[in-house]
Structures are given as structure tokens and as C-alpha cells.
Amino acid sequence: xxxxxxxxxxxxxEKGAFPSFVTEIKRAAAHSDMSNDLxxxxxxxxxxxxxxxxHGGIVGVRGYxxxxxxxxxxxxxxxxxxxxxxxxxxxSPSGFYYKADALVELCDLWDKYGSGLxxxxxxxxxxxxxxxxxxxxxxxxxxxxxxxxxxxxxxSALRTPSCCLGKSRCEWANIDTMAITNDITQHYQDEMxxxxxxxxxxxxxxGCACDCIASIARADMSIIGTWKGNIRVNQAEVANxxxxxxxxxxxxxxxxxxxxxxxGKELRIDNANxxxxxxxxxKMTKALRPGTEQGATLLLGSKAPIVxxxxxxxxxxxxxxxxxxxxxxxxxxxxxxxWWDENGKNRERIGELIERLSFPRFLKEVGLEPSPAMVKExxxxxxxxxxxxDIER
Amino acid sequence: xxxxxxxxTDIGPPHxxxxxxxxxxxxxxxWQYHEVLSPGTMVHVSETGDKIYTVRIASPxxxxxxxxxxxxxIAEKHCGGYLRFTSRNNVEFFVDAESKVAPLVKxxxxxxxxxxxxxxxxxxxxxxxxxxxxxxxxxxASGLVKAIMDECSEYFTTKELPNKVxxxxxxxxxxxxxxxxxxxxxxxxxxxPPRIDDVNVKNACEVPSTIASCPTSAISPNxxxxxxxxxxxxxxYCGNCYSVCPAMPIADAKNDGIAIVVGGKVNSLRSNPxxxxxxxxxxxxxxxxxxxxxxxxxxxLKAYIAGAKKHERVGEWIExxxxxxxxxxxxxxxxxxxxxDFTFARETYRMASTFKWS
Amino acid sequence: xEKEEVKKIxxxxxxxxxxxxxxxxxxxxxxxxxxxxxxKDEVKAALRDLVDAGTLIFTYFGGSFIExxxx
Numbered sequence: 158x159x160x161x162x163x164x165x166x167x168x169x170x171e172k173g174a175f176p177s178f179v180t181e182i183k184r185a186a187a188h189s190d191m192s193n194d195l196x197x198x199x200x201x202x203x204x205x206x207x208x209x210x211x212h213g214g215i216v217g218v219r220g221y222x223x224x225x226x227x228x229x230x231x232x233x234x235x236x237x238x239x240x241x242x243x244x245x246x247x248x249s250p251s252g253f254y255y256k257a258d259a260l261v262e263l264c265d266l267w268d269k270y271g272s273g274l275x276x277x278x279x280x281x282x283x284x285x286x287x288x289x290x291x292x293x294x295x296x297x298x299x300x301x302x303x304x305x306x307x308x309x310x311x312x313s314a315l316r317t318p319s320c321c322l323g324k325s326r327c328e329w330a331n332i333d334t335m336a337i338t339n340d341i342t343q344h345y346q347d348e349m350x351x352x353x354x355x356x357x358x359x360x361x362x363x364g365c366a367c368d369c370i371a372s373i374a375r376a377d378m379s380i381i382g383t384w385k386g387n388i389r390v391n392q393a394e395v396a397n398x399x400x401x402x403x404x405x406x407x408x409x410x411x412x413x414x415x416x417x418x419x420x421g422k423e424l425r426i427d428n429a430n431x432x433x434x435x436x437x438x439x440k441m442t443k444a445l446r447p448g449t450e451q452g453a454t455l456l457l458g459s460k461a462p463i464v465x466x467x468x469x470x471x472x473x474x475x476x477x478x479x480x481x482x483x484x485x486x487x488x489x490x491x492x493x494x495x496w497w498d499e500n501g502k503n504r505e506r507i508g509e510l511i512e513r514l515s516f517p518r519f520l521k522e523v524g525l526e527p528s529p530a531m532v533k534e535x536x537x538x539x540x541x542x543x544x545x546x547d548i549e550r
Numbered sequence: 551x552x553x554x555x556x557x558x559t560d561i562g563p564p565h566x567x568x569x570x571x572x573x574x575x576x577x578x579x580x581w582q583y584h585e586v587l588s589p590g591t592m593v594h595v596s597e598t599g600d601k602i603y604t605v606r607i608a609s610p611x612x613x614x615x616x617x618x619x620x621x622x623x624i625a626e627k628h629c630g631g632y633l634r635f636t637s638r639n640n641v642e643f644f645v646d647a648e649s650k651v652a653p654l655v656k657x658x659x660x661x662x663x664x665x666x667x668x669x670x671x672x673x674x675x676x677x678x679x680x681x682x683x684x685x686x687x688x689x690x691a692s693g694l695v696k697a698i699m700d701e702c703s704e705y706f707t708t709k710e711l712p713n714k715v716x717x718x719x720x721x722x723x724x725x726x727x728x729x730x731x732x733x734x735x736x737x738x739x740x741x742x743p744p745r746i747d748d749v750n751v752k753n754a755c756e757v758p759s760t761i762a763s764c765p766t767s768a769i770s771p772n773x774x775x776x777x778x779x780x781x782x783x784x785x786x787y788c789g790n791c792y793s794v795c796p797a798m799p800i801a802d803a804k805n806d807g808i809a810i811v812v813g814g815k816v817n818s819l820r821s822n823p824x825x826x827x828x829x830x831x832x833x834x835x836x837x838x839x840x841x842x843x844x845x846x847x848x849x850x851l852k853a854y855i856a857g858a859k860k861h862e863r864v865g866e867w868i869e870x871x872x873x874x875x876x877x878x879x880x881x882x883x884x885x886x887x888x889x890x891d892f893t894f895a896r897e898t899y900r901m902a903s904t905f906k907w908s
Numbered sequence: 909x910e911k912e913e914v915k916k917i918x919x920x921x922x923x924x925x926x927x928x929x930x931x932x933x934x935x936x937x938x939x940x941x942x943x944x945x946x947x948k949d950e951v952k953a954a955l956r957d958l959v960d961a962g963t964l965i966f967t968y969f970g971g972s973f974i975e976x977x978x979x
Contacts, residue, residue: 175700333579367818373816
């Protein structure tokens with residue numbers, strides 16, 4: 158077995174109630190020299206208060222342009238086990254559901270080819286296998302892909318789409334998030350594995366406005382389930398809630414549109430004024446359910462602050478059915494990507510590109526009609542453009 | 551390596567239907583309501599009358615194969631092998647009868663797993679790689695998460711809050727994760743500009759793309775060295791140039807630290823999704839337990855618990871009392887750094903005389 | 909045009925650009941398509957052959973590029 162490192166700072170992080178990542182590294186270190194050297198390496202980072210990882214390098218599997226992130230230590234002589242410490246991203250199944258036998262099989266392979274450390278899951282939703290050497294990448298890919306797993310996205314490509322668990326275990330899902338996510342993933346395998354975009358592109362699919370997958374904050378395209386028509390009300394259950402809850406204070410007074418009132422013991426909803434925020438449904442789940450004409454709102458553009466500030470996705474399609482084979486949806490996506498490819502600069506996300514060029518121009522060029530649903534308010538300034546056909550010559 | 555199986559490409563992930571508990575598969579799309587039974591358990595009830603019980607445990611996200619095998623062994627013993635992970639990296643186990651919950655819970659607790667995270671509580675902290683695996687980290691992520699969750703663990707396992715409080719940690723401003731829309735979030739920040747390694751800029755970087763990467767146009771060519779130069783007063787230390795050119799390292803052990811942003815959310819309940827806003831511009835990196843950071847989070851939580859109405863998220867509470875009210879309640883110092891002078895600055899200035907005295 | 913011919917054009921383009929400007933997949937498709945009047949899909953298929961064979965590779969540095977593999 159390899160050298161034992163003194164790790165007084167990391168040891169401190171094994172104390173306390175919450176599960177410890179240090180304990181996990183130590184468990185892996187018991188049978189992996191790589192993980193053992195990771196302990197020494199990480200302790201050094203803690204002591205010096207600085208990272209000791211270098212920029213990624215050119216690593217991957219043959220034919221693909223993503224799914225592997227190169228990582229090298231800047232102290233390879235001191236910690237040879239992490240001289241290479243590359244990440245492999247495996248595309249997770251929609252909804253993050255697993256069966257034990259499949260996970261154990263992946264664990265066996267990772268103990269054979271890698272450090273024995275994982276992230277379940279990475280921020281984008283991949284199964285992240287943390288730390289292996291360049292020569293192990295192809296064998297690990299052959300072993301996992303032959304068992305039905307594929308790599309996720311990285312680089313200027315479609316990233317692994319992800320979703321909330323939707324209809325599988327939630328009464329609020331207005332769309333089949335898992336089916337949609339799986340379909341998008343299979344439909345765009347080439348775009349995921351062979352980077353062809355100006356920069357990354359993420360889809361995240363949420364079944365309702367609760368947005369348990371945070372799609373509005375971190376997906377270039379956020380697909381959020383919603384409905385048209387009336388909230389379904391079970392008045393007997395409303396009466397039951399009234400026994401334990403102050404409906405006036407907790408529901409009606411907190412409704413953002415003031416569209417609800419109590420009529421005796423019955424709850425009345427002015428559905429035309431409802432903006433489908435989900436507060437009442439989430440708090441009175443036995444009594445209230447979304448309407449039955451269900452679909453999704455498509456929003457575009459969110460990203461973290463790099464470089465000119467964080468964006469949340471905004472509405473581009475107020476309502477779309479989102480049922481197989483999703484033809485209308487895929488036609489729109491292809492048009493959006495084509496427009497981005499024509500106009501985008503290297504490292505420019507779709508949201509930034511629209512900001513730089515013009516949202517009305519984007520709408521016109523991808524063939525979407527303007528709608529008040531797309532804006533909080535109309536523009537304040539008088540500086541707008543007209544097309545040639547609007548001018549009298 | 552002739553014993554390797556034939557590799558396949560472009561097959562995508564396994565279809566999720568292979569991994570669904572039979573009760574979940576049977577009642578797909580038929581769920582009627584759910585009830586939280588305890589901080590770590592809930593039941594979903596179907597229109598068919600079927601029920602599925604979920605038991606949730608905490609995870610550090612960074613998992614060894616040994617621990618995953620323990621999760622799997624418990625899933626095999628109690629749940630027909632079925633388990634899942636939440637979008638906040640907790641682990642969930644399923645059983646189809648109430649009588650099966652207690653034996654499952656007993657085995658999980660015997661193994662030392664921490665149950666909780668359901669309902670108006672603090673769930674697991676979404677976070678990034680930090681010093682464990684990232685080249686651009688300005689702080690560690692896993693260590694901060696561990697230090698904070700140890701301090702707040704009773705809000706995971708038992709105690710209730712006015713509403714959920716979603717925490718997030720990003721080890722640099724690239725923010726892998728929804729840090730910019732969390733109730734309370736930490737982000738690793740730099741305070742000093744990148745250092746230019748002229749020889750390596752010349753050899754390893756494309757000068758035009760390095761210049762183009764700068765959001766404030768602080769970088770320009772340096773013909774004398776065939777490298778670049780930085781107008782220091784324009785640099786706001788985002789590190790984007792380092793992302794495209796490794797010869798411009800920005801990590802600075804003495805000056806890297808942590809900013810705290812609060813009041814964000816992603817759902818639309820009651821009020822629209824919100825960005826998190828800056829409340830503490832910089833706290834020095836003080837590993838392994840970052841006491842100044844955990845103290846500041848406790849101050850925020852205490853003020854929220856004291857001031858928020860039931861169902862109000864942190865951001866909704868702050869909007870009701872006003873940001874001037876937030877600084878008064880927390881005692882945090884309001885500095886020049888709090889006032890925006892970047893892309894969206896104008897939207898944030900108070901164009902009215904209707905503020906509260908603090 | 910024969911696929912082998914397209915592959916030669918692509919390789920020559922990447923070779924000529926090496927050390928000057930990194931090319932993205934999209935840059936190659938646009939350039940070869942415009943210069944030689946070939947459908948982008950055809951260029952893409954030829955490029956895929958080159959990448960599958962390891963003659964060219966994807967690289968990543970603040971963006972994904974197509975390059976000649978290091979010796």
C-alpha cells in the first residue's frame with residue numbers, strides 16, 4: 158500500500174453530524190492509490206488555501222468531443238496517483254432512478270479503472286466518475302457502453318439534459334418530463350457527443366412552476382409544465398384543510414393575483430386571473446390539482462454570471478403540447494440552433510446572443526409571433542425598428 | 551486489451567423504465583397527492599389507491615463506491631433494489647407499504663445515514679468541485695458544505711423553518727449550479743487580477759480570443775512581449791481570461807475568499823423566481839471550518855426565522871421588510887461593493903424616496 | 909465530390925490553421941461548404957470519418973475545437 162498522509166485539516170471535516178466527503182475519500186483510499194494521493198493533494202490545498210489542479214488537457218474517447226474532462230495535478234511528483242485525475246461523465250437515466258445491480262456493476266468497473274470516487278450527480282446531472290488515467294478512458298468506455306451506458310456532454314455541445322421526476326412520483330406534473338428528457342437525449346446524440354455549437358447548450362425539464370430541477374436558472378432552454386383552463390377543486394378536501402389551516406391567511410392572502418376567495422366553506426377561483434404560480438396547489442395538494450389541458454411553457458436563455466451577468470430564462474413559447482413525436486418542438490430547436498450557429502461568437506450562450514442582437518429580431522428570424530406573455534412590460538423608449546414592408550415608398 | 555467488450559457509441563442513457571419500482575411504474579401519471587410523514591419520509595397516494603413510501607437520506611455527493619454499495623445493499627434488502635437520487639443529491643429509497651418503512655429506517659440509521667431534508671427545512675447543499683477537483687476554484691466547496699451542514703443539521707433532520715431554505719456553494723464565479731438563484735449561497739471570489747506569464751501566453755494562448763474573453767475590455771495586446779497586458783483598474787477579477795488562457799493564473803491564496811448572496815429562488819410560488827443578491831462581499835478562506843462563514847449564515851437564518859411569515863422564502867421576507875431592513879436585522883455592514891456598477895446596475899437603484907430608516 | 913476528396917480538403921484546412929487560429933466544427937463546415945459548394949451535411953460526414961479514425965480530434969480550451977492530434 159502507498160504512503161500514509163497526515164491530514165489534520167481534512168480529519169477535522171470528519172467530525173460532526175453531516176456525512177463527510179473526507180470519509181468517502183478515505184474509504185476509497187483504502188483500496189486506491191489514486192484516492193490515497195488525493196487525500197494528500199487535498200490536504201495541501203487546504204494548508205495553502207489554493208487549488209493545485211491544472212487546466213484540462215486533450216483527453217477523451219475516440220470519435221467523441223466530450224464526456225471526459227481532463228484534469229492534472231500541478232504536483233505530480235509529490236502525488237503521482239493524481240498526476241492524471243480525469244473525470245468521466247456518464248449520461249444519467251431520466252429522473253435519476255437506478256437499480257442496485259446496475260449501480261454495483263458501475264462501481265465494480267470504476268474500482269477497476271478509476272479512483273473509486275464519484276459524484277452522484279454532477280451539477281449538470283451526469284453520473285460523474287472522478288479521477289482516472291488517460292490510458293483507462295477507452296477501456297472504461299468500452300466496458301460501460303457495452304453495458305448500455307453512454308457518455309454525457311461537455312464542451313461546446315449539448316449537455317446532458319435533465320429533469321424533475323415528473324409523472325413518475327408527483328401529482329403536479331403537467332408534462333411527462335422523463336419521457337421528454339429521454340427523447341431529447343436520444344434525438345440529439347450527435348449534438349451531445351461532437352461539439353458543434355458556439356458554446357454549451359442545456360435543456361432542463363420541470364413538470365410545473367415549482368421547478369425542482371431549477372430549469373429557469375440554469376438551462377439555455379427551460380421547459381416548464383403548465384396548464385390552461387380551471388384548477389380542479391375538491392371542495393370536501395377544502396373543508397378538511399379548513400380544520401387544520403388558516404386558508405384565508407396561508408392561501409388566499411398569499412395568492413399573487415388575488416384570484417381566490419372563500420364563499421362560505423367553498424373555495425372560489427377566478428381562473429382567468431390565475432397565473433399558475435402553484436402556491437395554492439402545493440399547499441393544498443389533496444384539494445387542488447392543475448387543470449387538465451396540459452402542456453409546457455418554453456423559456457430561453459438562462460446562465461450563470463460569466464461573463465456579463467446572470468440571466469434567467471424568459472418566455473419564448475407561452476404554450477406547447479409537448480407530446481410525442483414532438484415535431485413542432487424539434488423544428489423550433491433546430492431553427493434556434495441554426496440562428497445561433499449563424500450569429501453566435503465563440504463562448505456566447507444563446508441568451509447572451511439574443512441580448513446582443515435583439516429579442517424581436519430573434520423571434521422574427523426563428524418564426525415566433527410576439528406575445529405579451531414574453532415580457533413583463535412593453536419597452537419604455539421610442540427607439541424601435543421597422544421592416545421595409547412597414548414603410549410607405 | 552483484447553478481452554474488452556465491443557464499444558458502442560451514440561446509444562444514450564439506459565431507458566428510465568428499467569429502473570422504476572413496480573408501484574411507481576404502475577402508477578406513473580396517476581398520483582393524486584402526497585403527505586410528509588416525518589422530515590425523512592413521505593407517502594405518495596395514487597388514484598388507484600396504491601401508495602409509495604419514500605425515505606430520504608443525506609449524501610455528501612462525493613461518494614465512494616463502498617458507500618454506493620451500502621446504499622445498494624439496503625435497496626436490495628428492502629426496496630427490490632430500487633433507489634434514486636434527488637436533484638439536491640440526497641438518496642431516496644422506496645417501499646410499497648407503511649409496515650416496511652420502520653425496518654428500512656432502522657437499517658439506514660444503524661449504518662449511520664442521516665434521514666431528513668423533506669418539507670420546510672434545509673435540504674442538502676448544491677455545490678461544485680472546489681479544491682477536490684477544480685482548476686479555477688477560489689475556495690473549496692465540499693468542505694464549506696460539510697462545515698455549514700454540521701452547524702445546520704437540525705434543520706435537515708428535525709426543526710422546521712418558515713419555508714424551505716435552499717443553500718448552494720460555488721467555488722468560483724463560473725457557478726456550476728444554481729447558486730445565483732438560491733435562498734443563501736456562497737461563491738468563491740478573487741480580489742486580485744490575473745498574473746501574466748508572457749512566455750506561456752505567447753506559446754499556449756490565442757491572443758485575440760484572450761482579449762475577447764474580457765467582459766470589461768481590460769485586456770489589450772502587448773506587442774513588446776507578443777503577449778497581453780491588463781488595465782488593472784478595469785479588471786473585476788472574474789477569471790474568464792484564465793478559462794481561455796492558462797498562462798493568466800488568478801488564484802491568490804491571501805486574497806481569494808467567499809461572498810455571500812441571498813434571496814434567490816427558482817420556483818414561481820407566490821412571487822416570481824429571483825436572483826440572489828450580495829450581502830457579504832468577502833470573507834477570507836479559513837479552512838477547514840470557515841467559522842466566519844458559518845456564523846454569517848446563522849445570523850441570516852436567525853433573522854429569517856424571527857421575521858418571516860409562514861411560507862415566505864428568504865427573498866420574499868426580505869422584499870417585504872426591504873433590503874435596508876435586512877441589513878438592519880442582520881447587522882451586516884453595507885459597503886461600496888454592495889452597489890451594482892455592472893450590466894444590470896440601473897435596475898437596482900432606488901428611484902423613489904420611499905425607503906425605511908435603518 | 910468524393911468523400912475522400914472532402915476529407916483531404918478538411919485536413920488541409922485544419923493543418924493550415926494550426927498555430928494560427930483554432931477552428932470550431934462549425935467554422936470548418938461553413939468554410940468548406942462555401943468554398944467548394946458542398947452541402948454542410950456532406951462535410952460533416954467526412955469530418956466525422958476523420959475524427960472516428962483519429963486523424964483529427966476534438967480539443968477543449970474555453971470552447972471545443974477540431975485539431976490535429978499531438979505527436
